[in-house]
Amino acid sequence: GQNIDQPTEMTATEGAIVQINCTYQTSGFNGLFWYQQHAGEAPTFLSYNVLDGLEEKGRFSSFLSRSKGYSYLLLKELQMKDSASYLCAVRANTGFQKLVFGTGTRLLVSP
Amino acid sequence: DTEVTQTPKHLVMGMTNKKSLKCEQHMGHRAMYWYKQKAKKPPELMFVYSYEKLSINESVPSRFSPECPNSSLLNLHLHALQPEDSALYLCASGRQNNEKLFFGSGTQLSVL
Numbered sequence: 001g002q003n004i005d006q007p008t009e010m011t012a013t014e015g016a017i018v019q020i021n022c023t024y025q026t027s028g029f030n031g032l033f034w035y036q037q038h039a040g041e042a043p044t045f046l047s048y049n050v051l052d053g054l055e056e057k058g059r060f061s062s063f064l065s066r067s068k069g070y071s072y073l074l075l076k077e078l079q080m081k082d083s084a085s086y087l088c089a090v091r092a093n094t095g096f097q098k099l100v101f102g103t104g105t106r107l108l109v110s111p
Numbered sequence: 112d113t114e115v116t117q118t119p120k121h122l123v124m125g126m127t128n129k130k131s132l133k134c135e136q137h138m139g140h141r142a143m144y145w146y147k148q149k150a151k152k153p154p155e156l157m158f159v160y161s162y163e164k165l166s167i168n169e170s171v172p173s174r175f176s177p178e179c180p181n182s183s184l185l186n187l188h189l190h191a192l193q194p195e196d197s198a199l200y201l202c203a204s205g206r207q208n209n210e211k212l213f214f215g216s217g218t219q220l221s222v223l
Contacts, residue, residue, distance in 0.1 A: 033211065040199075040219075041216060041217075042115075042201060042214035042215055042216045042217055043154065043201075043214050044214070045211040045212070045213075048211060087153055087154075098156065098159060098167060099144075099156070099212060100156065101153035101154050101155075102153060103152075103153055104151075104152070104153045106151075
């Protein structure tokens with residue numbers, strides 16, 4: 001099975017940098033995803049890591065260490081619209097895209 | 112077209128009603144999913160269809176019955192639901208081995 005943990009809530013200030021951590025234990029690993037979800041809306045894809053290292057995409061970066069079962073999402077130059085839940089999801093090595101989501105982190109960006 | 116469309120957006124039903132949730136995508140994705148999401152919780156996988164065949168059923172009660180009539184459509188038939196089944200039901204689709212899923216905006220279901 002899978003066990004995926006994230007901090008429940010984080011707060012940060014507009015313009016700052018925030019790092020959201022995710023630790024996982026899984027019986028089979030085939031990629032880690034980060035999704036953003038605003039209240040009442042669908043999750044939207046942010047990033048994907050399958051190899052160790054840092055993936056950068058504009059203001060968002062994601063890091064993966066498979067040996068440590070650890071990932072983080074780094075958000076730079078925070079904006080008010082970044083207030084949302086951030087979901088870490090692990091894809092199990094089943095041959096199908098079975099995504100299991102972590103507990104999610106609610107980020108509140110204040111002025 | 113990069114959208115997954117779900118209808119209805121909101122649904123209120125009694126415990127004796129029968130209703131259906133619908134999901135449609137035209138991206139050529141052959142994997143389609145139903146997730147259930149309670150308030151302030153992450154989405155939980157319910158069903159996975161691959162090439163119109165049920166591949167994964169995460170021990171979902173039989174009062175939820177999925178159906179995949181063709182490669183673009185996914186339905187979730189509801190019967191004799193309980194109040195605790197009230198949640199946001201999300202449909203998603205993806206290529207078999209692609210790196211991301213596309214989610215619909217969901218159906219907010221309330222069971223009275």
